[in-house]
Amino acid sequence: MTKRHLKLVITVLIIMTIIFSIIKYNEAKEKKLEEVWERDRHEIVVNNFRLGAYYERLDDGSIEVTFYPTAETQTVVDRWKIAAEALPVIEYPEDLISENKWLEAYDILRECLTEYENYRDTKEKEEREKLDKQGGIRGFIYNDSVSDNLQQAFEEAGIDYEKEAQ
Numbered sequence: 001m002t003k004r005h006l007k008l009v010i011t012v013l014i015i016m017t018i019i020f021s022i023i024k025y026n027e028a029k030e031k032k033l034e035e036v037w038e039r040d041r042h043e044i045v046v047n048n049f050r051l052g053a054y055y056e057r058l059d060d061g062s063i064e065v066t067f068y069p070t071a072e073t074q075t076v077v078d079r080w081k082i083a084a085e086a087l088p089v090i091e092y093p094e095d096l097i098s099e100n101k102w103l104e105a106y107d108i109l110r111e112c113l114t115e116y117e118n119y120r121d122t123k124e125k126e127e128r129e130k131l132d133k134q135g136g137i138r139g140f141i142y143n144d145s146v147s148d149n150l151q152q153a154f155e156e157a158g159i160d161y162e163k164e165a166q
Contacts, residue, residue, distance in 0.1 A: 039063070045106045048142050049076050067102045080109065080141045086150075086157035087137065089115045113137060 042065045046053050050072035056064045077097055084092035090112045096105040113134040120131045132149040139145035146163050154161045
């Protein structure tokens, strides 16, 4: 093997080592981002549904989260149930909630709110203006914020709802 071939082989090995290192770095970074998203997702669910949570670090380094409802949780899910009764495409996953599967329930609510926004977008301008945006529905479920449009939807559905006293 000539010097020229040896230099070429060494250069190729260095380049391959650099590429391999970049790939491993990106894999580690992606795994870390997934862990951060999962932790953030748990925090969002705890905050939105006013849940309590037990955190346990497992032997593999991952964290297991067990949710439990609080007294405030019931008021949030009651408002979700009301929204599901009054609004199209909003579903209330009673089974998941009773089974304490809050991450799955949260995912369903997110999907329903997206479907609702798509439903709203299919309506003519006049009818669309009478429908609350998904942020208004989210505000009602999580924070008991009732817009005029939402109050109108409750009345049309035969639901007598008054905002809770703060």
